[in-house]
Amino acid sequence: MDHAKEPLLEIRDLVVQFPSQSGWLTVVDHVSFSVGRNDIVCVVGESGSGKSVTMQAALGLVQPKGGRVTSGSVKFAGQELVGMPNRQLNRIRGNDVGFIFQEPMTSLNPAYTVGDQIAEVVRRHRGLSRRDAWKRAIEVLDRVHIASAASRAGDYPHQFSGGMRQRVMIAMAIACDPRLLIADEPTTALDVTIQARILQVLEELQRESGMSVLFITHDLGVVAEIARSVVVMYGAQVVENAPVDELFRSPRHPYTNGLLEAMPQVALDRGQAPVPIPGVVAQAHAWPQGCRFHPRCGFCEPSVCASAPVALIADDHGLVRCARSSDLRLALGQAATERSVSAA
Ligand SMILES: Nc1ncnc2c1ncn2[C@@H]1O[C@H](COP(=O)(O)OP(=O)(O)O)[C@@H](O)[C@H]1O
Numbered sequence: 001m002d003h004a005k006e007p008l009l010e011i012r013d014l015v016v017q018f019p020s021q022s023g024w025l026t027v028v029d030h031v032s033f034s035v036g037r038n039d040i041v042c043v044v045g046e047s048g049s050g051k052s053v054t055m056q057a058a059l060g061l062v063q064p065k066g067g068r069v070t071s072g073s074v075k076f077a078g079q080e081l082v083g084m085p086n087r088q089l090n091r092i093r094g095n096d097v098g099f100i101f102q103e104p105m106t107s108l109n110p111a112y113t114v115g116d117q118i119a120e121v122v123r124r125h126r127g128l129s130r131r132d133a134w135k136r137a138i139e140v141l142d143r144v145h146i147a148s149a150a151s152r153a154g155d156y157p158h159q160f161s162g163g164m165r166q167r168v169m170i171a172m173a174i175a176c177d178p179r180l181l182i183a184d185e186p187t188t189a190l191d192v193t194i195q196a197r198i199l200q201v202l203e204e205l206q207r208e209s210g211m212s213v214l215f216i217t218h219d220l221g222v223v224a225e226i227a228r229s230v231v232v233m234y235g236a237q238v239v240e241n242a243p244v245d246e247l248f249r250s251p252r253h254p255y256t257n258g259l260l261e262a263m264p265q266v267a268l269d270r271g272q273a274p275v276p277i278p279g280v281v282a283q284a285h286a287w288p289q290g291c292r293f294h295p296r297c298g299f300c301e302p303s304v305c306a307s308a309p310v311a312l313i314a315d316d317h318g319l320v321r322c323a324r325s326s327d328l329r330l331a332l333g334q335a336a337t338e339r340s341v342s343a344a
């Protein structure tokens, strides 16, 4: 097998459930996608669509939270992670796979300096001496462009601003030179300019190190900044998967189109107000029959969309889960053309 061509992370038919008053709910429903080597993949979708749980499952963190992976596979560099003993997973997490969560204050310990916390990770995974681990901490703080890294390493988390704390989180996540970095909404709590700088830092790190990045966000603006390919999730399922340019130029799923129309920048370009997607996000305790998006979809044809489940189908563009995909190509393409014409 040619390992260089095999994806670095390959998620296949992943199903994750959490308990509820009415029994186990499926919150990740046969999700498949992969992250190549030297790749940046964004997973996008409204809140509650199953993005974070997919990532937690990939890191073996669903069971500790009371959930279960009922089927499917997560392969990292060819190794199956589903069912892997925790001891072995611990060796991969934080080492081969770095991760960043949304809330830096919940992941950083307020009682230790940031340098000590980064050094501790490196000592645990790489067995470096105290002195070398401290050196490495300064080195990675410097790589995420924290000024005067050597002295700031001795500061405590509360002495950093929100944006700088998020950089510390990135530094910690890359301290062991991971092959894959998983970042779950790492910039959501930050204002737009600080967010843009963090995305630049991430992109630069990716380019220099060749690591792969799996980036989770609910914000298509962020996707446009950083992604090479995009996985769109709705109602626990993947509804579209395509290269970023394709997705923005010609979305194939009405949900993706709706996310685009809701983007302030897109609306501004058309001299209009952003158009939010009507209705509320589908919930796991009551998935709509047929296409899960059909109750909110302006292109819905009830006889086609509201009864049978819809499969994820490959076309020349990527993958799309819409029964009317070939009929809609023109209509969605049209909307996209208007977008790019008015943007020009
Ligand atoms: N620890 C948990 N216990 C029970 N339900 C959960 C837990 N984590 C997530 N869920 C449920 O799983 C669904 C998907 O959540 P999540 O993956 O966090 O969405 P997203 O990250 O896309 O906003 C939601 O309905 C959420 O309520």
Ligand SMILES: [Mg+2]
Pocket: 051, 052, 053, 184, 185
């Ligand atoms: Mg989330």
